[in-house]
Amino acid sequence: MTQVTMTVNGKSVSGSVEGRTLLSDFIREGLKLTGTHVGCDTSQCGACVVHVNGQPVKSCTMLAAEAEGADVKTIEGMANADGSLSTIQQAFQDHHGLQCGFCTPGMVMSATALLAENPTPSEAEIRAYLEGNICRCTGYHNIVKAIMAASGQEVAAVAAE
């Protein structure tokens, strides 16, 4: 067992892990932060995306020991300081960008990373960036719309009649 220490959502945390313990398992089981989800075992689905030192990372592709000293942010750390939803979270609600909610944490983490890199992405750029996040419910339509809206770009209202 190895002792690891890292910052998660602004708080210093530590725990003992096996060499094989994945960062996703450490977050879910060690830290009881169950917002990060595991939807596959081949690093395809992206439900487990977190930010490590500001970069989006599939936390199932990284060992917990590799995150020693890192600054990690999970979905639990994404709301505004007053507890209100962040711009991206709010856009997902406003534009119905989620249904069952299981892929949602990864989507929000990826979308946040995208807008940090590219503040006004085109629809094609959004779709390309989300290649590593699978959603089975929404058909991506409203996720794309939510990200467009969060970036301040015009989108048609949901269910306009």
Next chain:
Amino acid sequence: MPKDSGIGASSKRREDVRFLTGTGNYTDDINLNGQAYVHFLRSDVAHGRLNKVDTSVAAEMPGVVRIFTGADFEGVGGLPCGWQVTDKHGNPMQEPAHPVLAQGKVRHVGDPIAAVVAETAAQARNAAEAIELDIEELPAVIDMKEAVKEGATKVHDDLESNLCYDWGFVEENKAAVDEAFEKAAHVTTLELVNQRLVANPMEPRVAVGDYNRATGDSTLYTTSQNPHVIRLLMGAFVLGIPEHKLRVVAPDVGGGFGSKIFHYAEEAFCTFAAKALARPVKWTSSRSEAFISDAHGRDHVTKIELALDADNNFTALRTDTYANMGAYLSTFAPSVPTWLHGTLMAGNYKTPLIYVNVKAVFTNTVAVDAYRGAGRPEATFQLERVIDKAARELGVDPVALRRQNFITEFPYATPVAVEYDTGDYNATMDKLLEMVDRDGFEARAAESAKSGKLRGFGVNTYIEACGIAPSALVGQLGARAGLYESATVRVNATGGLVVMTGSHSHGQGHETAFPQVVADMIGISEDMVEVVHGDTANTPMGMGTYGSRSLAVGGSAIVRATEKIINKAKKIAAHLMEASEGDIELKDGQFTVAGTDKSVAWGDVTLAAYVPHNYPLEEIEPGLEETAFYDPANFTYPAGAYACEVEVDPDTGKVTICSFAAADDFGNVVNPMIVEGQVHGGLAQGIGQALLEGAVYDDNGQLLSASYMDYAMPRADDLPSFQVDHSCATPCTHNPLGVKGCGEAGAIGSPPAVVNAVVDALQRGGHNVTHIDMPLSPGRVWQAMNG
């Protein structure tokens, strides 16, 4: 103007906040004190005799609590099948035993052989590897047509053959149908495959069993679409636990699409082991495990023939289908290729004579059961493909051929035993053509040609039977369950309401939509209504969510219960205002006496119900809580018209969806935002089937597409944004909300539009291609063009 609350408003989903902040409560988020973990050792061969399962070494491994094998389940019931189909000779289907853990034989890759319970998941996995197996491998039966040949290896030694049933529908019509084909001016024939799919909700299945030694109560937390159904099946048929000693909880569930309807071995195991070990036992499926243990969908091989007269009227339809059941009968498997498929073969057309034959076949593959649409996508695909082929053979416009044969008068009794209550298929077709600018197609095709691409346009209609289902009818058809839904509406003293529903939300937004209905009926804020679901301990007996039934059946139960609440509240209000009950009106949360200025507020009445100081105690009881069970009089029949435009790259065979439009008739709509989201998701799954997805077995029964590396899930860049419309509404005539259901439409209606469009593109490009089997991968399309 769009409404801002109540029925018809796009109310934002209240459940979103917890999902967006990582505070949802999915089954894998549940960890109980003293919990042990189970790992299932699964067969890696498709068919074999289990000569030995030696657990002696594994049992001594670190952390192992106990190892269970099939022997531990002798005398325990098997997993039951909930639907019995009667074959065309009047005999019951062949129904094999389905043990919780394999006994004597393994019958598909993934069949569970042993279950290792250990202190940690990793220890359970490690120990499973140390179990010594002696499996005598037998020939695997994979191809359905081979499986039913004389002398084929049998999946189940104690059955007569691999034929589960040979179903004819309607058998009495067969001779008349055959005669119509002899007289036909034109017959179009098409052989096709509706390929095997894997539902793949993003949350893999999880089960946590718990046993309370003090009370003798068992609890199962599980990823289910219908916790009461699991309680009934597992309690009564597998473990022998009466319902009052068994609680099943399905908390936040990360998608289902049918695959979480069924009762699975892992649920029974965790419940059983928790009692045997007197400690909680948890199983979390990996995605790889999900591919070989979740029930699959579709997997039909069909020959369809359409007969037309000299004026291009459809005169008869005849189909011959092989439907894969897999190695065992999953909970509702037998109903899918029969009652959810044969009954829809009329589609939107007035074909007078129809005969459907379905042979359901056992093979050494994972069990096949309902997946989004369940039977109705298979019906729609073959019908809409053969009509397109007929239009091409006859040189007529595919839209005109459809319109000419549309059913236009309702109610309409089809020759396949159902009665459509309402619909307007020309209206949705008109709307669709308006949405897609068909007249501009040639210009767009010319533009595509400039970059060397072939452009095609595909169109189709669909109809489905939803709001499943009238209990008496499905009972006659072999269902071993009723298909009503329930609701309890509890009004609290201070006026807030709790709706306890037997429906289950796993993405559909019930927590938002159901309060819209109740709030609208009473005239109060939606925020005053809370929905409780997913726990047999605090909801009335319900049948759960599938078959686009939640609003049509569950919503109707909520309406009925709320009506009872309002009726009682009016009695109380009449007493408080010293007026006659018949004069009481309820509007905007205020009870008034007609023709006077007297009024009492909703909250005054609810308080009086629980503080009955001034109350008609001699007439009615205190309290304000009502339950209703709603059993529908008929199915509902959502229908619509879909169109797709594609570009095909002739050099690579790659198909790109340029646009997809859906004009649906869902009847009345409670939350348009949620409805559109349901359609988007269905379209993605249907387009996924058309272009990308397929569960592929090799001849030895190895599943080649058993991970996301191999099974092509639709990604964001595989799909366009969609155009959807639900303005052509013909409300359902037999439920109180006039709703029809929207959950499956997209998945049912979209595959033929895509394939029709690709065939159109290739034909326009001078390739005489009349059909390509799904998925239309670049390789298959290129092969069709150049083969």
